[in-house]
Amino acid sequence: MASSRTTDRTTIRTVAADAGVSVAAVSKVLRNAYGVSDELRARVETSIARLGYRPRAAARAMRGQTDTIGVLLADIRNPFFSDIMDGVHSALERTKYQSLVGISQSALSIELALVDAMTDRPMDGLILVAPRMVAADVTVTALRSPTVLIGHHEPQATLFDTVNDNDRLGAQLVVEHLVATGRSDIAFLSLEIDDPINALVTSQREIGYRAAMAENGLSAHVDIVRAGQSSRETQAAARRMLKSGERPEAIFCWTDFVALEVLSVARELGLSVPEDVAVVGYDNTSYCDLAQNDLTSVDQSGHTLGLQAARLLIERIKGRISPEHFVVTPRLVARGSSRPRT
Amino acid sequence: MASSRTTDRTTIRTVAADAGVSVAAVSKVLRNAYGVSDELRARVETSIARLGYRPRAAARAMRGQTDTIGVLLADIRNPFFSDIMDGVHSALERTKYQSLVGISQSALSIELALVDAMTDRPMDGLILVAPRMVAADVTVTALRSPTVLIGHHEPQATLFDTVNDNDRLGAQLVVEHLVATGRSDIAFLSLEIDDPINALVTSQREIGYRAAMAENGLSAHVDIVRAGQSSRETQAAARRMLKSGERPEAIFCWTDFVALEVLSVARELGLSVPEDVAVVGYDNTSYCDLAQNDLTSVDQSGHTLGLQAARLLIERIKGRISPEHFVVTPRLVARGSSRPRT
Structure with missing residues (x-):
């Protein structure tokens, strides 16, 4: 034991020495303190990942196993x-682990409080599904607890794993399918959300949509419309699009629910539908x-995403420190809502 | 303090003396041991409720507050x-409490393991939504942790609170509405589930359905059909009913999802629909x-159920020991799926 490298023997001093910065600077990064430069953060995170360092609280949590993982929805x-939860449950079925779910109601303040509660209890690890928190908060979370993110694109991340659909490709498949069924004026009904680093699924789908429209030499009258999550906001946006003088030939929606x-x-x-307007969703839910819906959609296999995230999390709980970034290839499932017009 | 009655001063001996039984007998009830007679259980539970007794583990949990409540779905x-969760969240909004959710996938074994995990962690209290466990397991849970049940009819229970819709009345409202819209051959598509004490919502709705059919002097060709939870089982049952030579004029379904x-x-x-067959759901979900659905349904206000359960639970956590049994009065919301035939 004395000669082997263990995470317990790596201290904040080792990290500081490796990164060539002061202990105070590492501490600032760990606390996610105000005024840490991106460059300093990147240097410290690289050293933390290389050395497999975990701050004391997380190390304690890992020793005193609770056999519980937290899932943030x-x-x-x-x-x-x-x-997604079906997949998580499948992965945990023959293990000793159970999952407890925190529901953030799409509110950042609730999300942060739940993640704190889950890391403080402690749980053995966390799966964060499409979190709203900024990258620095994800880092702090991953330093406190083994963490896997679903629906958060950050393929260079070193401190946590990610499990994602190839959302750009998914959007491209939709545009190509709609073009093949004879539509060219294709609008994308996306989500109103702040995402400066394009980590979220809707940002990635917007990029894929724009790329595919450009590749096909198309420009829609109304291209991307962003609406809030609520039914009221979604229906208001849909009504505006469908009542406009230049009604699109097809509306691609960022999720089936919309x-x-x-x-x-x-x-x-x-x-x-589909004569006057084609409608396409995403997620291929039941x-x-x-x-009565007969809705064309993109299957990104939520089950696979959940299953893979739980597997990766258990590996991390057991000691893996190198990051894994798993990507599912989506496929389009055509149904009546986008049939060619007769 | 020395003279006031506190739950800490009540011991297993006090309970045994009050019930006029041995300490070993009380212990057997608490452990939910095999071979406890219903009469012994009832005597011990009455004393436990009267004295406000809580076994040591639960008392410890109440002292070391975690500000977290567990919800079993x-x-x-x-x-x-x-x-329901929206209601729980509304009730907790301005409190210090957060909720963590365990999802049992309608499997009793997972449900029991989750409840154990939630009481062991510990959490400050539990909301169990439509649990599958038998009454004795509910009792043991309530002895370990303050507990409120939603969708479990046991109005005589002394150790926990319940929050319910008046499910019999809900089913009666449906039958009366369908009769008023000109239907008499009305079938009820219910859930295949074991429920010897008629505690579950589907049992209560079956009772209400039968009573209302009898009151109206009606007997359906096919009255109650029970199907499993899965989409496959539900669709198979629906197909049999709708393809039969004696197709019902209306199908009342135990939940909107069905x-x-x-x-x-x-x-x-x-x-x-509604010309060939009327369809009515329950829950009035979004x-x-x-x-494309335009579905008549019964509103039992899931939001109110969740809100009230969380309020009652916080009261229990703060020390209330007298049981509360809250009942919501349902109302029917008529839509196109049960319009009178033209």
Whole structure:
């Protein structure tokens, strides 16, 4: 034991020496203190990852195992999160681990409080699904507890794992499918959300959508519309798009849950889907198959995302410190809502 | 302090003396041991409730507060549970409490393991939503931790609170509405589940359905059909009902989630709703309002149930020991799926 490198023997001093900075500077990064430069943060994080350093609280948590992992969900109203949880449950089925879920209601303040509660209790590790917190807060969380993120694109991250759909490709598949079914004026109904580093799934889908439109030489009358999460905001945006003089030929929605609202608004306005307007969702949740929806969607296998995240988390809990970034390849599932017009 | 009655001064001996039984007998009830008679259990539970006794583990949990409450949900796929969680979140908003959710996937073994994990951690209290566990396990849970049950009818319970919809009345409202819209051959698509004491919402709705059919002098060709939770089982049951030579004029479904599947099967079979068959759900979830569903349903206000459960739980955590049994009065929300036939 005395000669082997263990995480317990790595201290804040070792990290400071490795990074060539002061102990106070490392401490500032760990506390996520105000005024830490991006460059300092990157240097310290690189050393932390290389040395496998964990601050004391997290080390204590790892020693006193609770056999519980925490899962942070933004919103259980979106049925896609059920698919993710099914995957998490499958992965944990034959292990000693159980999951407890915190629901943030898409509010950053609740999210941060829940993550604190989960790391303080402590839990053995965390799966954060599409968190709203900024990158620095993710770092601090990952330093306190083994952490895997789903739906957060940061492929260079060294302190935590990520599990993602290739969201750019997913959006490209939608545009190509709609072009192949004879539509060219294609709008994207996305989410109103702050995301300076393009880590979120909607930002990635916007990039994919724009790239595919450009590749096909298309420019939509209305390209990207962003609406808040609520049913009221979604329906208002859909109504504006569908009642406008230049109604798009197709509306690609960032998630099925939004597409179901668009189908409803179209019906209320007396429009026929897919004749008057095609509608496409994302996530391929169970609602797509219901005959009254018959909704074309992109399958990113929430089950696989959840399963893979739980597997990676258990590896991290058991000691892996090198980062893994797992990406699922999405596929388009065509249904009646985007059939070619007759 | 020395003269006041406190829960700390009540011991297993005090309980045994009060109940007129041995300490070993009380211990057996607390451990939920095999071979405890219903009569012995009732005597001990009455004394426990009267004296406000809490076993040591629960008392310890109450002293070392974690400011966390555990919520057990059967299944986040049913959108009704989102409404309940919204209510829980509303109640906790201005308190120091946070909730962590365990999802049992409708499996008893997972449910019991989660409840153990939640009481061992410990949490300050538990909300169990429609648990599958038998009454004796609920008792043991309530002895370990302040507990409130939603969707579990046991109005005589002394050790825990309950929050329920008047499910019998809800089912009666549906039958009366369907009769008023001209239907008499009304089937009830209920849930396949073991419930010897009629504590579950589906048992209560079956009782209400039967009573209302009898009151109206009606007997359906097919009265109660019970199906498993899965989409496959639900759709198979719906298909059998709708394809039978004696197709019911109306199908009342125990939850909206099932009614959406029935709408889908009807459409696939080329049947028109409400002309060929009326469909009614229960829970009045957000999906009912979508134009492609336009589903009549019973509103039991999941938000109110969750809110009230969290309020009662906080009272219990703060020391209340007398039981409260809160009942919501449901109301029917009529939509297109049960319009009178033209």
